[in-house]
Amino acid sequence: GNSVTQMEGPVTLSEEAFLTINCTYTATGYPSLFWYVQYPGEGLQLLLKATKADDKGSNKGFEATYRKETTSFHLEKGSVQVSDSAVYFCALQSGAGSYQLTFGKGTKLSVIP
Amino acid sequence: DVKVTQSSRYLVKRTGEKVFLECVQDMDHENMFWYRQDPGLGLRLIYFSYDVKMKEKGDIPEGYSVSREKKERFSLILESASTNQTSMYLCASSLGQGDNSPLHFGNGTRLTVT
Numbered sequence: 748g749n750s751v752t753q754m755e756g757p758v759t760l761s762e763e764a765f766l767t768i769n770c771t772y773t774a775t776g777y778p779s780l781f782w783y784v785q786y787p788g789e790g791l792q793l794l795l796k797a798t799k800a801d802d803k804g805s806n807k808g809f810e811a812t813y814r815k816e817t818t819s820f821h822l823e824k825g826s827v828q829v830s831d832s833a834v835y836f837c838a839l840q841s842g843a844g845s846y847q848l849t850f851g852k853g854t855k856l857s858v859i860p
Numbered sequence: 861d862v863k864v865t866q867s868s869r870y871l872v873k874r875t876g877e878k879v880f881l882e883c884v885q886d887m888d889h890e891n892m893f894w895y896r897q898d899p900g901l902g903l904r905l906i907y908f909s910y911d912v913k914m915k916e917k918g919d920i921p922e923g924y925s926v927s928r929e930k931k932e933r934f935s936l937i938l939e940s941a942s943t944n945q946t947s948m949y950l951c952a953s954s955l956g957q958g959d960n961s962p963l964h965f966g967n968g969t970r971l972t973v974t
Contacts, residue, residue, distance in 0.1 A: 781962065790864070790950055790965030791903075836902065840961075847893075847918070848963060852902035 749774045753837045753851035760827055760858050768822040768854045770811075770837035778839040780804075780813050780820040781848065785834040794822075794835070827858045863887070864966040866951050872972045879938040881969050883951030890956050892934035893963065894918075894926065897948040909934055941973045 754769040772778065779798045783791040795804030800815035809824045820837060837851040867882035885892065893908040895918075905918030907926040915926050923945060927935045934953075938945055948970050952963040 783963075783965075788967070790967045791952075791963070792965065793962040796962060847905060847908065850903040852900065 749778070749839060749841050749849040751837050751839055751849055751851035753835075753854055755854070756834075757855040757857060760856070762829055762858055762860050763826045764858075766822070766824040766827045766831075766856070768835055768837075768856070770820045770822065770851060772818050772820065772837070772839050774818075774839055774841045774849075776841055778841040780811070781838040781840070782809070782811055782820070782822050783836040783838060783850075785836065785853070787833070791836060827856070829858045829860055832856055832858045864951055864953055864964050866949075866966040866969050868969050869967065870970050870972075872974065873938075873941050874974055875942060877938075877941050877973075879941050879971065879973075881936040881938075881949055881951075881971070883934045883936070883966060884932050885934075885953040885964070886932065887953070887955075887964075888931065889953035889964070890931075891954045891961070892928065893952040893954075894924075894934065894936045895950045895952065896920070897950055897968070903950065906936065941971075943973050945971065946973045947971060 750773045781796045782794040784794045785791045795806040797804040797813035803812045811822045834853045834855045836853045838848045864885045891910050894906045895903040904920050909915045909928040925937045948968050950968045951966045954961040954963050
């Protein structure tokens with residue numbers, strides 16, 4: 748079956764530090780990959796996505812590249828801000844006609860001034 | 861902008877009560893989903909629906925049922941609430957079939973069963 752593994756949190760960084768949150772997946776076929784973000788007290792919202800190998804998704808300074816050879820989709824940001832403090836979820840959607848997303852367990856990021 | 865609205869932010873219910881969680885989306889989306897979110901477990905899919913009156917079990921359907929009588933509304937029902945159903949419940953919707961159709965989430969309902 749499909750599964751997503753992301754690095755355990757919580758992660759605490761100082762403002763302007765470099766961020767990497769690792770995500771690897773197991774899936775049949777050619778999944779689409781997503782990062783969602785959940786700010787305190789809110790639901791999840793889509794941060795970025797990639798639909799095929801070597802695609803790079805980007806948004807709000809965050810980037811992730813779909814690496815089929817390593818089955819990975821690591822999230823990176825060059826300089827984090829306090830406002831990036833949130834929980835980040837990696838997810839996959841597997842195959843044509845699939846309605847469902849499989850989520851990782853989430854990584855909580857805290858950015859301190 | 862897509863809006864997914866969950867009727868309650870917080871609910872407190874007693875063991876054995878029948879509980880209804882309501883979700884409405886305003887963008888004519890085909891698919892709707894109910895997840896529960898628990899610390900250390902992430903999001904787990906309870907049920908989803910890809911059309912009116914259609915429903916499919918997710919990964920953890922036991923103890924839950926759903927209703928989709930209208931396209932915009934998807935209800936989660938706990939027939940007899942138990943303390944292990946204390947959780948954050950998230951509703952989501954998406955446009956259509958399959959690939960590249962991201963989910964849009966509501967803000968969640970935090971349910972406590974005592």
